[in-house]
Amino acid sequence: TSSSVGFLPFTTQVAGHLGQMTTTEDGSLLIKTALPREVAFYEALQHDKALEQLRVFTPQFLGTLRLEGQVDPAQADSTAGIIVQPLEGEAPGTVKDMSFLPRRLLNWVLIVSLQSIVLENLTYPFLKPNILDVKLGTILYDDTASPEKKARMERAAKETTSGVTGIRLTGFQVYDNITSQPVHTLKQYGKALKPHQLGEGIAKFFPLGQEIEESSPAAAPVTGADDVEMASPSTVQSFGLPLELLTPMLQGIREDIALIREVMESVEVRMVAASLLIIYEADWDRAEEALTRYFTEEDNEESEEEEDEDDDDESKPKKIGPPFVVKLIDFAHSIVTPGKGPDPGVLLGLETLVKLLDDRLKEVAP
Ligand code: ADP
Ligand code: MN
Numbered sequence: 001t002s003s004s005v006g007f008l009p010f011t012t013q014v015a016g017h018l019g020q021m022t023t024t025e026d027g028s029l030l031i032k033t034a035l036p037r038e039v040a041f042y043e044a045l046q047h048d049k050a051l052e053q054l055r056v057f058t059p060q061f062l063g064t065l066r067l068e069g070q071v072d073p074a075q076a077d078s079t080a081g082i083i084v085q086p087l088e089g090e091a092p093g094t095v096k097d098m099s100f101l102p103r104r105l106l107n108w109v110l111i112v113s114l115q116s117i118v119l120e121n122l123t124y125p126f127l128k129p130n131i132l133d134v135k136l137g138t139i140l141y142d143d144t145a146s147p148e149k150k151a152r153m154e155r156a157a158k159e160t161t162s163g164v165t166g167i168r169l170t171g172f173q174v175y176d177n178i179t180s181q182p183v184h185t186l187k188q189y190g191k192a193l194k195p196h197q198l199g200e201g202i203a204k205f206f207p208l209g210q211e212i213e214e215s216s217p218a219a220a221p222v223t224g225a226d227d228v229e230m231a232s233p234s235t236v237q238s239f240g241l242p243l244e245l246l247t248p249m250l251q252g253i254r255e256d257i258a259l260i261r262e263v264m265e266s267v268e269v270r271m272v273a274a275s276l277l278i279i280y281e282a283d284w285d286r287a288e289e290a291l292t293r294y295f296t297e298e299d300n301e302e303s304e305e306e307e308d309e310d311d312d313d314e315s316k317p318k319k320i321g322p323p324f325v326v327k328l329i330d331f332a333h334s335i336v337t338p339g340k341g342p343d344p345g346v347l348l349g350l351e352t353l354v355k356l357l358d359d360r361l362k363e364v365a366p
Helices: 036-047 049-055 096-100 147-159 187-192 195-205 225-230 243-266 284-299 301-310 344-364
Strands: 007-009 021-024 029-033 061-067 084-086 108-110 114-120 129-136 167-175 182-185 269-272 275-281 324-329 333-336
Touching (some): 195 344, 243 284
């Protein structure tokens, strides 16, 4: 007998191939169909001493799955067509079962035959995640690319911001404060940007929000990425954090990117077409709480240790998420390259991003 339990299409994806990612029903984990290179890279991240510092800047890796069986021919392209079948002697799964991954999933056979990786869903702790996928590097093909693909990727780098700056804005979502819905900007936008316009793109992802006056009529709902640019002033106000939250948010994210850049300087890898995923909280109240906690904890590390004895699981307030998360993702074409030195294209991209965030900080709080 089979039961289709536990897996849903992953919907907060801002770039990449659709349909190759699923999530557990509670949303905490992602299952991504992965090429052997990506599996190998994640495994190296767990075990390779030289990559240790990089691990905290990647999603938590819970293991691999080999999914075996048949796809429902009626829905061959759809994750909805994937059926989970318990092995003999196992009760049908529930959402709770998934929290025991990966051991628990070994007891399941999926009706497809694909190697997959199980990752932490980085958006899970956020109430309203604003998400940006930035493709890193100047070279977007690896040694396995066919001559045609190599030529295509060389052109792609040359014709976009990738070639000169080491980054391309692949896609993003930003919450509308009035409708509480995320508004998506698709990859065409980032592809069309010229290097000198990258700042505009960053401003679109980090808009400066303003208090919405009670008396002003609610802005018309924004329906598509194209509308954002054409938006009327009242609509513009519905995006972004107020200055007192945007500033620390930008500073914190900027510091994390600078740290990742530092770590990337000391690891010998080639990350082809990997991304930096930047997520920050768009809900004002939650962002304020998370930022306060983030910056207080950092400043008071010592006093906190002293209070350790008082720590009691039951008296702890319910854990709220971080104000932001910055991680490297998508290692389908990444390899460990001992002796080759750091990846220059990725370093360039991270430097570009740090500069862009510095510029944005000056722009919003001169
Ligand atoms: P692809 O190989 O199809 O490009 P990616 O690994 O880049 O796949 O993932 C595609 C998108 O899915 C990303 O742009 C991001 O929005 C989302 N995503 C990927 N990994 C995670 C993760 N660990 N947590 C949350 N979202 C993720
Ligand atoms: Mn990707």
